[in-house]
Amino acid sequence: MSAVAPDGQDAGPAGEPGGGATVATRLTTHLGVGGVITPLLTTLLAFVVGGLVVLATGHDPFGTYKAIFDGTGLNWLFPWTSGADRDTAAINLQQTLILTAPLILVGLAVGYAFRAGLFNIGGQGQYTVGAILAVWVGSSFAGMPAVPHIVLAIVLAALGGAAWAAIAGGLRATTGANEVITTIMLNWIALWVGVFLFGLGGPLQNTAQHDVPVSNDIVPSAHLPVFWGDPQLQGLHIGIFLALAAAVVYAVILNRSTKGYEARAVGFNPDAARYGGISVGWTYVLVMGACGLFAGLAGAIDVLGWQFRVATNDIQISQVGFLGIAVALLGRNTATGTCLAGLLFGALLQGTSVRNLDPSVFPPELAGNLTTIIQGLVVLIVSADVLVAWLVRRRIRRTAEPPPTSVAVT
Amino acid sequence: MSTVAASAPGRAPAPRAALLGWAGIALGVVAFLLALPPFTVRSAGPSLVVGALAVAAGAVALSAGERRLGAFAVVAGAGGAVGGYAATRSGVGNLEAVVSWGALCAAMLRYATPLTFAALGGLVSERSGVVNIALEGMMLMGAFFGAYGADKTGSWVLGLVIAVLAGAALALVLAIFAVSLRADQIVTGVALNFVALGVTGYLYVDVYGDQGTPDGLPRVPDIKLHTDGLGFIGQALDQQNLLVWGGLLAVVVVWVLVFRTARGLRLRSVGENPKAAETVGIDVLRTRYAAVVVSGCLAALGGAFLSIGFVHSFSQNMTAGRGFIALAALIFGRWRPLGALGATLLFGFASALAQRLPAFSPSGATLFQALPYVLTLVAVAGIIGRSRPPAADGVPYRREG
Structure with missing residues (x-):
């Protein structure tokens, strides 16, 4: 896969914008034009195609989308929602935001790598490692005061995710092993290690029930504080603020720090970066480490915020890290975009959850799969830049002047 | 490089x-x-x-x-x-x-077969220069549509045909995006895995609901050889599914086609140096289209073996990462048919052992499941020799003029 060859040489046609081979090169095109219109069109198109699937299988797409929207709780934002509706909406919105927080973080984990020309498919594994460490710390050290306990759990989880991701970065730097392959492998290794640890007879299996493959529970003092809603009914914990803070840190590091500059330089052109005195290998390690930091944090806030335990089944069915790819691509790897895309997918997950959707309108079991289809379509549309190309062509036709070279797609 | x-x-x-x-x-x-x-x-x-x-x-x-x-x-x-x-x-x-060798080897062959088909599919695609991360999705399409087709037509042959067509359809989407639109192949592959997961899950729930696929699903038949007297190899081969033999045959066919024919040479040249290939008159885009579609057909056969040859039902996300193990086998086998077969047999053996080990160590058996991934990680890292992909693997080709 010399698309991202160890020595950074693309076998593709050099110097042709849009014909560039690395993910980063293509995304430069994607980032260069279209403003917020491209992601909006992408989303719209994906929803339209999803609606067609609903229609083709004999259901009402508008009723379905309305029901999903009501389930997200976003109608809480409308001033005319009142009374019992408003209370329900508040609870739903809390759940949406609980799901949004880790999505933002894994989105940042994927996006940061993209900016350095790396493709981090390993968000899922890094998330899992973070969750494992968080549940281990959170369920041990029972006598510890709350704040240091939570901080310790979060920091260890984030560092664990970082170390896990840095394996891929280190292999890329030292042996040139393609990070796409290594992160995929690390995902599955993390999954089976997790299943081993919490499974029957595993070293971290719970001490109370020997026939249930689940971890010990997090001690109550290590739960993240809930600031909106009832802590007993899974109110909104402070994880969303951690995610937003991480997005700010992401933007500052990337745009205002030396390391961020080096990461972007390597992503833009590794050879030029090396010529300019940047250690490309070390940058790969640091970038992947930072990615793992975000993803590990996501695992920690899910465990400490609302799951409170990890079952082997949770590890095997979790898709959060993969959703992060969609979040990052739709959010164009910017902090703001990632937060908004995270909210979109968080809302979709919540709106299509079994608990929320009225089965008489649309079966929730179908809705979950609809979410997966929409998510796939979003990534598919982003991958081809077709919309961007179309927009650019239209703009060229309108202004009737030669396009700037940097956006000359197709 | x-x-x-x-x-x-x-x-x-x-x-x-x-x-x-x-x-x-x-x-x-x-x-x-x-x-x-x-x-x-x-x-x-x-x-x-x-x-x-x-x-x-x-x-x-x-x-x-x-x-x-x-x-x-x-x-x-x-x-x-x-x-x-x-x-x-x-x-x-x-x-x-x-360690009952006959049963262990028989199980190894059964576990390896879906991987073999998918790894061969990946081989054809990647040899032409298109990275196929979507093997998982193509297998899943094959698994669902194999079961669906067999159920609706009442014939396992037609089930296989429909499975292959479904895999080819998903592969065609990959080809359109990766070859014609020159999209990033990895991003497209990731997207198609989601689409396949969503589409098969959606249709499965829509068609079968809570009932699951019916019990009387037509099955791909087993072949009885009466070799069980001939030691453990005889026992292993005695009663195997038709598609197990199909998988072994496919290894030979792919090896001959890709490495011993002019067409195969063209395929590989497109994957190594598309510009040079085009210079001597090979249609790069058409070759890649054909390779990707064939890849989808093979991966779908692997998926169909899972649903109507092995488990005799379909469940959501039933491939459960086998497409990625196939990808791992392809890399571990250094993009060669026999290497890929060796790798899938090794991974199949690990699965077979993992299935039997719980007899006295349940948690140890779990770790066996991680073996394929660890070995592949070691292989790509070049600690034990290096796996090197075709030179133009993953690079979209842009025609001059």
Whole structure:
């Protein structure tokens, strides 16, 4: 896969914008034009195609989308929602935001790598490692005061995710092993290690029930504080603020720090970066480490915020890290975009959850799969830049002047 | 690819070193076998001695410049000694329950078959220069549409046909995006995995609901050979599914087509240097389209084997990462049909062993599941020889003019 060859040489046609081979090169095109219109069109198109699937299988797409929207709780934002509706909406919105927080973080984990020309498919594994460490710390050290306990759990989880991701970065730097392959492998290794640890007879299996493959529970003092809603009914914990803070840190590091500059330089052109005195290998390690930091944090806030335990089944069915790819691509790897895309997918997950959707309108079991289809379509549309190309062509036709070279797609 | 070139051994290793390497690997295997049925040596001594010999042979081979085989021999020797020692520590009854060679090899073939089909699919696609991360999705399409087709038509043959068509359809989408639109192949592949997961899950729930696929699903038949008298190999081959044989046949067919025909040479040249290929008149885009679609057909057959050849039902996300193991096998097998077959058999053996090990160590069995991924990680990292993909793998081709 010399698309991202160890020595950074693309076998593709050099110097042709849009014909560039690395993910980063293509995304430069994607980032260069279209403003917020491209992601909006992408989303719209994906929803339209999803609606067609609903229609083709004999259901009402508008009723379905309305029901999903009501389930997200976003109608809480409308001033005319009142009374019992408003209370329900508040609870739903809390759940949406609980799901949004880790999505933002894994989105940042994927996006940061993209900016350095790396493709981090390993968000899922890094998330899992973070969750494992968080549940281990959170369920041990029972006598510890709350704040240091939570901080310790979060920091260890984030560092664990970082170390896990840095394996891929280190292999890329030292042996040139393609990070796409290594992160995929690390995902599955993390999954089976997790299943081993919490499974029957595993070293971290719970001490109370020997026939249930689940971890010990997090001690109550290590739960993240809930600031909106009832802590007993899974109110909104402070994880969303951690995610937003991480997005700010992401933007500052990337745009205002030396390391961020080096990461972007390597992503833009590794050879030029090396010529300019940047250690490309070390940058790969640091970038992947930072990615793992975000993803590990996501695992920690899910465990400490609302799951409170990890079952082997949770590890095997979790898709959060993969959703992060969609979040990052739709959010164009910017902090703001990632937060908004995270909210979109968080809302979709919540709106299509079994608990929320009225089965008489649309079966929730179908809705979950609809979410997966929409998510796939979003990534598919982003991958081809077709919309961007179309927009650019239209703009060229309108202004009737030669396009700037940097956006000359197709 | 200067880094790759620099890491290759500077001088050609002597043939004797290669021989020594192979001997070391064989000794390592023997070290483990000694402690297992039917030999069941109950003392660790012989295993340790033979294992040490294997390590020594590997070390000599290494120092003579045979890095890959030498390293393999060292690992095999150490592994054999440790495995042999572990086996002598467990009870004879347990050993015989786990290590029943006939059943183990039969299970290995069954577990390996879906991987073999998908890995061959990946091979065809990647040899033409299109990275196929969507193998998982294509398998899933094959698994669902195989079951659906067999159910609706009442015939497993038509089920297979429909499965292949579904896999080809998903592959065609990959081809349109990756070849014509020059999209990033990895991002497209990731997207198609989601789409396939969503579409098959959606249709499954829509068609079958809570009931699941019906019990009387037409099955791909087994072939009875009456070879069960012929030792454990005979037992393993005695009653295998038609598609198990199909998978082995596909390895030969793909090997001949890709490595022994003019068409195959064209395919590989497109994957190594598309511009040069086009210069001599090969249609790069058409070749890649064909390769990707064939890839989808093969992966779908692997998926269909899962649903109507092996499990006899479909469930959501039933491939459960097998497409990625196939990808791993392809890389571990160095993008070659026989290498891929060897890798899928190894991974299949790990699965078969993992399925039987819980008899006396449930948690240890789980770790076996991670083996394919660890081995592949080691392989791509170049610790034991390096796996090198086709030069233009993953690079969209842009036609001049």
